[in-house]
Amino acid sequence: MLFREIVVVGCGNPLFADDGFGPAVVEELQKLDLPEKVKVIDGGLGGPHYLFTLMAHSDEPVKKLIVVDIADFGGKPGTLVRLTPEDLPPGSYRDVHSWNMVEPLQLLKDRVEIAIIGCQPKRVTEPNVELGLSDEVEKAIPKAVRHVLKEIGVDDGATIKVKADLGEEGTTPAQGGP
């Protein structure tokens, strides 16, 4: 099914260095054994028009949407923030491609609980292609995974298991895990 009760969407383009943060977090999340009610999607650049605009009228009600993306808030590269649609200036998720559509997250926020895990990028190389995240942003991936799991909820098993695997707060997990 396209959606489930909790949907995690990683947004961004891996062709432009740290803009690939969202898809990179999704790649890690997809290695985990998550509860049935959770769906993890690599949104690429298509989140707003492929997913967000569909959730409001979906037959499969989405209760919670967790967006993982970069956010330029002037912080130290790799720093994470938790945002809600109210924190975002108009246009942030209207659509990046000048479609001038009504903002899908603003439409959604009254029906669906929305959390945005944002990571301060070090460099976004658009329009020049550069594969690979900066070290700082790379290191934020396990932290972001942990925060997504917190958002999913501790009653679902996966969180507790992964917390144990992650070891100390803020450290990169050992090779092969979580």
Place this chain on the structure above:
Amino acid sequence: MSKVVEISPTTRHEGHTKLVLKINDEGIVERGDWLSLTPVRGIEKLAVGKSMHQVPKIASRVCGICPIAHTLAATEAMEASVGCYVPEDAMLLRYILQCANRLHSHALHNILSLPDMYLPGTDTKINPFTPEEPVRSVALRIQKLREVGQTVGEIVGGEAIHPSNPRVGGMYKNITPRAREKIYDLAKEALPLARDHMEFMISVFKNFQNRDTVEVGGMEVPVPDTFGFHNQGYMATAPVYGSSSLDDDPTWFPERWTEVRPWDWYMGETEIDYDEPNYPIGGTTPAGNKAWPQMEACMGVPLYDGQPVEVGPRARMVQYRNFDLKGAMGLQIARQMEYMDCIYGMMEAADALNTSGKVLADEIPQGDGTLGWAANEAPRGSDVHLVKVKDGRVRWYSLLVPTTWNFPTCSRALEGAPWQLAEVIVRAYDPCVSCATHMLVVNEDKRIVAQKLIE
């Protein structure tokens, strides 16, 4: 005496473009230049040296709207270069994926086109987001069709946006009998909706073409009988799927393709000497500014037989279905007629699919540098990828994406239209200009954000 007006950026489509229009005293376009402002990113150079398995994944990221078309075109271009024939059941899965993608894309484009249109029989413009009937039912129908397209795409492609199932040599895995039933059920559910929707949308576009005038930014402008006409040719490779150089009877010919620089095609430096502050979304560019389309255009200009050609739904309909409606609304109508192809295409391919059949070639050659190409009939038209693979590595790569073909053709179609309707013509082509990056930018006032720092 000609004047120059500029609409920049254009809106309600994917990507960043502008229109530079030379108009006469009546406001009719004498020469129109429509050009991409999305910077060139050199993806073809980046691909060189990468493995033939990696490049389709990279290619799928060049656009947030067409990842399926780029994945399929890139994968099949690799197969064409190395000479790898894919099992039939894998091709059926790709066919279903193609239909699902087109269904979603056309439905989404309706949302972008509708605000220019009127409810037939009224002078009321359509706001697709209004909660009032009859538009609300139309919007819900569009959403349902999109959801069916996305769900079928996910079932077959592995993921709804960037399909992970297609690979060089076929597909990673076949689908289960239950998944095939699901596809069939979804298609059956969508069939009556798609038919009703097609009929509604065609009536809306015909109504626009038959009106004497339409309103834009408080201006009442005439709709010419030849609105959006051009005299260029059409290029399509298949009614639904596409073609590649592995075909016994290929339908695209690289030797007929040439590419020129925008410098050779677009207007030179010019001064904008007409503006209209009431034009929707902030007015046109103020008079006194300069425009230089030759320098500003960020794309090559591909030609087929030395001429610009139109690609997309109408090109497919003209070439394979004897379709003969011209103009911007003719193109829109052709697009709506493809809804039924998408639904029946899914059902027929699902019927033919053997869910126990193998979907990966026994042998995947590593290539000797032969040129291979694949043209995928993306929603917007032929998406041609050309590649030379040697020893499993990409040695040369080129992408000719649909809207690149349409830029010069659409520029010619602007002639004879009131300048205020130039964007309506552009939108009829459903432009998909290769994307720029995606970034979530937070307010200047960082206090709120700072309070929510979590790591």
